[in-house]
Amino acid sequence: MGNLVNFRDLGGIPTTDDRIVQEKRILRAGQLVNLSDEEKEKLISEFDLVNIVDFRGVKEVTSAPDDEFDSVSYTHLDVLAETEKNSANFDDMQNILTVERVDELMMQLYTQLLEDSVSQKGYQEFLELLVAQKEGATLFHCFAGKDRTGIGAMLFLKLLGVSDELVIADYLKTNESRREANEALIVRAREEEISEEHAQALLRALSVDVRYLKHVMTLISDQYESFENYAAQKLNFGQRQVDLLKELYLKKQ
Incomplete structure (x- = not known):
């Protein structure tokens, strides 16, 4: 997709109850900045894009706003709003000097995305937006489309009933999808x-590392026993909404 980095449709991923995620309903990517006219047209005509959810911070959005699309809604949900230094934007990434420190900060970041009340509110609004979107595709993203976006994808897929292995497989696609941009x-x-x-x-x-995502998966398992319990207790997203999410985004194989 040219300047649209780390883009993919989550459609086609199977669940443990023999259904699959619908195609052209839920898309993930890095930031939507300086896209070509062809890329914009493809998102509209081929993927039926109707809504964009931007997980970036205010500074990121101000310095590099998403491109505008005709007839596409835009929602800004800063899931790290109360963290001045969050290691999720490129400026902060450049200031980390060792691999060991990166790993340490990423573990902290992923924990915060799970446990911080502002992050929880952001992901709650994201899920509520998805159940309100009856038709067309929603594209959600951050800067690189890997951490804030990765947690959003994990929550969405796990609530639909996708296995840990397939959630991790989607997460790790980032390393190949971002290879050229990272280089x-x-x-x-x-x-x-x-x-x-x-x-x-x-x-x-x-890049992403499987340990980061497994870390938060283990936290949810240990503290809440299931993603459904976590969503109900921390995101105010109960079983009725989970059922609606499945109705809207799954289909029979």
């Missing part, structure tokens, strides 16, 4: 004569 960012960083250790840390920060 370009590393080249630019090296032009500023950063150390090789710093370059490797930046590359790590721009």
